[in-house]
Amino acid sequence: MKGVVFTEFLDFVSGALGSELADDIIDDADVPNGGAYTAVGTYPYSEMQALVTALSRRTGSSVPDLLTLFGRHLCLRFVVRYPEFFTVQTSLFDFLESVDAYIHREVHKLYPDAELPVFRLTRHGSDAIDLDYESCRPLEALAEGMIQGAADHFRQPVAVAKLRVEDPAGPFVRFSIKHAA
Template sequence: MKGMVFTEFLEMVEDKFGWEIAEDIVDESDLPSGGAYTSVGTYDHNEMVTMVVALSEKTGLDIPTLLKAYGKHLFGRFNALYSTFFEDVSGTFDFLKSIDQYIHVEVRKLYPDAELPKFDYEYPNDETLVMIYSSKRPFADFAEGLLMGCLEHFGESIEIHREDLNEANGTEAKFTLVKVPESVAAD
């Protein structure tokens, strides 16, 4: 995974839990890279898994909760760092539909060694968008966090329903996003 995914993770840990915890999880994880990440480098995604496990042990928060929080945080950073992807976007669905065939394609041009997931889309009706996540890496929770960050960013009333397609390892999940009518959302 790209270094920025690691540097942003450690920044989030520092912000939310303090620098001592950030330092401890790096020290205790015995990472092949030594934890000295640079945003342009590329590192084994298992280092991320190891650090999330260590953070879970330290904080008592479960791994899915931490991965979702991290995805949500990273979405805010993507917004700041890659603002061009947010230009001329009409709303949440418009943005999300562009990830697989545009945003991640551009990301790969910038970083040819990026490890990106695949999204398949279904459009059952105007109010519903289905995104099927599949990856070689077990980051369905991370994807859900990114989706949560995206919904928060656009501020529309949309619910996420998740169905794990490969329950054992988090590499495949179906996310169904449904627009909630304003009258229902207000109840």
């Protein structure tokens, strides 16, 4: 995983719950580098698992709930860090459609080793889409939070339903997203 996800996660924990708790979860997770992540580095997914699990134990919140909260935060941080990805689009659905076609392609130019999820979008009129999320990592809760963060950014409230799909080509998660009334 790219280091920016780690640095933003620790900033999220520090900002929301205090730097002491961030230090505690680094100790609890016993990550090899002692939590010294750089935004441009690449780190094993297992370290993120250990950090989020440690936070879950400390807070009593579930791992999926924490990942969803972090995903929302992460998306809004990406708006600040990478505004060019957000200013090109004017709506949530157009933005989500651009993730694979544009954003991930640009990320791969900068970081050829990045292992990114795949998103496939199907529109159902102007008010609903299905967004299929396929990844080698079970981070659909993070993706859901990022969808919610993007909805916040575009000021387009949505309802999100999630369904795990077992497909012969491989499992994926389908997010059914509708504009909220």
